[in-house]
Amino acid sequence: MTYAPLTPKRALGRGRIVMTKRGLAAILATQDTRLVLCPIYEAPALTHRADIPLSWRDELNLGLKYPAVIRAVPFIKQCQYVTPHSGQLSALTLAQLVIRTQRELQTSAQESAHLPLFSGRRTNIPTSFHTFHA
Numbered sequence: 001m002t003y004a005p006l007t008p009k010r011a012l013g014r015g016r017i018v019m020t021k022r023g024l025a026a027i028l029a030t031q032d033t034r035l036v037l038c039p040i041y042e043a044p045a046l047t048h049r050a051d052i053p054l055s056w057r058d059e060l061n062l063g064l065k066y067p068a069v070i071r072a073v074p075f076i077k078q079c080q081y082v083t084p085h086s087g088q089l090s091a092l093t094l095a096q097l098v099i100r101t102q103r104e105l106q107t108s109a110q111e112s113a114h115l116p117l118f119s120g121r122r123t124n125i126p127t128s129f130h131t132f133h134a
Contacts, residue, residue, distance in 0.1 A: 012027055012030060012035065012079060012082070012084060013027065013030065014027055014028065014029060014030065014094065015027065015088050015089040015091075015094040016084065016085075016087075016088055016089075017040070017062060017084075017085040017086075017087040017088060017089070018035070018037070018082040018083060018084055018085055019082065019083040019084075019085050020037065020077060020081065020082050021081070022039065023039065023040065023041075024039070024040040024062070024085060025037035025038060025039050025040060025077075025082075026038050026040060026070055026089055026094075026097065028074055028097065028098065028101060030079075033078055033079045033080070034076055034077070034078060034079070035076065035077050035078075035079055035082065036074045036075075036076055037074065037075055037076070037077055037082075038070050038071060038072055038073065038074055038075075038097060038101065039070070039071050039073070039075075040054075040062075040068055040069070040070050040071075041068065041069055041070075041071060042066050042067070042068055042069075043066070043067040043068055043069045044069075047069065048071060049104070049107075050071050050072040050073050050100060050101075050104040051069040051070070051071055051072075052069060052070045052071075052072060052093065052096050052097055052100055053067070053068075053069050054067075054068045054069065054070065054093065055090065055092075055093065057090060058087075058089060058090055058093055061087045061088065061090075062085070062087035063086070063087065070089075070093070070097055072097055072100035072101040072103075072104045073101075073104060074101055074105075
């Protein structure tokens with residue numbers, strides 16, 4: 001897969017869908033050349049607590065042919081490693097994603113605080129992504 005350079009016409013913003021090496025993702029926040037992304041998956045039989053089901057309108061706008069969920073577990077990626085997709089999340093889904101991501105980060109931080117030191121899971125998980133500009 002080739003990655004096209006971003007131009008002002010193809011600027012990335014909050015709620016925009018992009019393609020990464022691992023599949024589709026939604027942009028949650030941006031800062032300079034970095035993006036905070038949440039992955040989009042085909043809806044599993046058993047859902048995770050951080051899964052947000054996409055409405056049929058969002059699925060139609062994204063051109064998906066299967067029921068999909070956005071997992072509110074953010075990761076950071078450089079802008080140069082993503083390709084803009086033609087879709088955008090609805091305002092309602094984006095609001096749900098922001099709320100669920102905050103809750104998931106707080107829950108993960110609480111769980112990590114109670115893990116033993118030898119568990120291998122890092123304990124300095126940030127509880128907010130507000131350092132990134134919306």
